[in-house]
Amino acid sequence: MALNGAQKAAALMLAIGEETSSRLFSRMHEDEIRDVSAAMSQLGTVQASAIEELCGEFVANMASAGNLVGSFETTERMLLKTLPKERVAQIMEEIRGPAGRTMWDKLGNVSEAVLANYLKNEYPQTVAVVLSKVRPDHAARVLALLPEGFAMEVVMRMLRMETVQKEALEGVERTLKAEFMSNLARASRRDAHEMMADIFNNLDRTAEGRIMAALEERNRDSAEKIRGLMFTFEDLQRLDGASVQMLLRTVEKDKLALSLKGASEGVKTMFFKNLSERASKMLKDDIAALGPVRLRDVDEAQAAIVTLAKDLAAQGQIQMADGQEAMVG
Template identity: 60%
Template sequence: MLPARKKTVEDPERLSGPEKAAIVLLALGEDHTRLWEALDEEEIREISQVMSNLGTVSAGAVEGLLVDFVSGMSSGGAIMGSYEQTQRLLASFMAPDKVEALMDEIRGPAGRTMWDKLGNVNEAVLANYLKNEYPQTVAVILSKVKGEHAARVLAALPEDFALECVQRMLRMEPVQREILDKIEQTLRTEFMSNLARTSKRDSHEMMAEVFNNFDRQTEVRFLSALEERNREAAERIRALMFVFEDLGRLDPGGVQTLLRAVDKDQLGLALKGASDALREMFFSNMSERAAKIMREDMESMGPVRLKDVDQAQMAMVLTAKNLAASGEIMLAGSSSDDELIY
C-alpha cells in the first residue's frame, strides 16, 4: 500500500541476470561506462528498466556479486537504484535525446512531474489502481492533479470509496513534503513503471482503425466473416469504427468547417455514394448557389467507380479526424454515449 517502500535486496542468489548486471554497473559507477558501450541497445534498455526499479541493495548482496571488487568498496557499500542515477549513468555515454527518450519510456506517460504524468493516465486505469489504496492517500493524489481529471477518476471509483475520498479532500490540511515525496516515489516505482511495461492499445480499437482503411467491399467481407466466428468482436469493432455515414452526426458548425477543408471535386465524388439523407445534410449547409453547382457537377460525372468513391469518402473521414484532433470540430460515434445534446 502507498507509501510503502520496496524491501532491501539481501540474497543475490534470488536475483535475475539483468538485476545482477544492473547492480554491478551501479557499483562500478560512471567511471566504467565503456562496459555500457559494449552492450547492444536492447540490453541497455532491459538493464536500464531493471536498474530504475531496483531499490536498495544491501552491502552484503553487492559484495556477493562483486567479490573481485570488495576491497575497493567503502564500508557502506549499499547502493540505490533510482531514475536519477540511471539517467546520470546513461548520459555519460549516450546522446541526450536518446537518454531522454529511453527514460520517458521507462517512466511511462509523458509529463514534467509525477502529477503531470498522472494527468495523462486513463481515468479507468488510474481508478483501478487507486481503489486498493487508503482513502487519505487517494485524496492526496487527486488533490495534486487537475480538477477535470480528478473528477473522471472519482466517477470511475466505487461510489462509497469515492465519497470517502471526497470527505478526506474536504478536510485535507497541507501535506508534509516527506510524505508527498514517499507517495511520488511509490507511484513512480510501483505504478508508472508497471504501466510503461504493460500498457497497450486495445486490440479492438486497433482493428477498428484497420477496418476503417479497408475499401467498402473488403470491410463488409471481413466483418461478415468475423461475425460468423466471433459476433461480439465484430460488434465491438463496428461500434469503434468511424465511417463516412457518421459524418451525418456532425453539428452544423462542424459540417461547415469540414466543407471548407475538403476539395470540392473530392466532395462531389464522395457524395455520389452517400445516402440521400447525408447528401442533403451537406447541401443544406452550403449556400443555395454552391449546392446547385455541386449537384450539377455530380450529375456531369456520370457513372463513377466504387473504388474512387470509397477513396474520396475515406479522405473526408481522415480530414474530419484531423480537424477533430486539432479541436476544430467534434466527432460523435455510433454509441449512444456520443449523442450530442443541444
C-alpha cells in the first residue's frame, strides 16, 4: 500500500525499536506526536519489502541532504549575524517556546458551541484573555452563547484589561493545555473599547441588545463609547452617493435583498434611490418574493455587507458623506 508522510514516519519508528523511537518522540512537537501516534495505531501489517524500501528511501534522502545539522544554537548564531541581539532573543524565545502563533488559528477552527461550553467553566479573566486574542467574529459567537451574568463579567474584564501579562498567558496556556507565543505577553494591544466594538458588530441583534443593555447598567460610559465605535448596517446611511454606487456594484444581489428584508425604511430608501427605476423595482420584487425569513439570516446578510463596506473603505474606495473614511476601529 502507498504510505503517506505520517504513516512512513510511524512505520520507520516501529522498525527501529522502542528505545530509539522514544528518543525521537521526546524531540517532536505535540502535533507531530499526535499525527505519528494516530498513524502508528492504525497502520496494521506492513510487508517486510515495504519496510526495506522505506529505509532505503530514508537513507537516500539523508544522503542527498549532505552533512547539515540544524539546531537552536546554529540558528541563533546565523540570526545574530544579520539582526539586532534583542530581536534575535525575541525570535528564539518564540521558537524555543510552544509554537503559539498557530494557537489562535486552532481556536478559531473550534466550534463556538464547543468553545463556549468549555470556557463557561473557566474564570472570567481566562475567558477575557482568550476572547481578546481570537477573531472578533468568533469571539462574538462565543460570547453570545455564554450565560448572561458570566458573559457580562467577561466583558467587564475585557474592558479593564491592559497589556496582557506573561503570567496571565501562562495561566491560560496551562488551562487550555495549548500553546502561546511568549511575546504576546509584551505585545501592546489596541483600545479595549475598539476591540469590544468589533465584537459587538459581529453579535446578532438579539445578543447585542441583551449584552449592551446589561453593560449600560454596569458601565454606561463604556457602553456609550462602544456604541460610538460600532459600525452597523444602519450606519450605511452615512455613505455618500458614490460610495453607495460602489457598494451596489460589489455586493451580492441575493444578500442585498435579504439584508433589506429587516432594514429600516431609511436604509431601504438609500439603496432604492441609488438604483435605476427598473433595478429598484426588481430589488423590491426580490425582497417581497423572499416571504418570511429568519432574523438570524437577515443579521448574517447585513453583517456580510457591513464587512464588505469596511473592506472597500480600507481600500479607499468608499467614503462618508462628510469626506471622512467610512469605517472606524
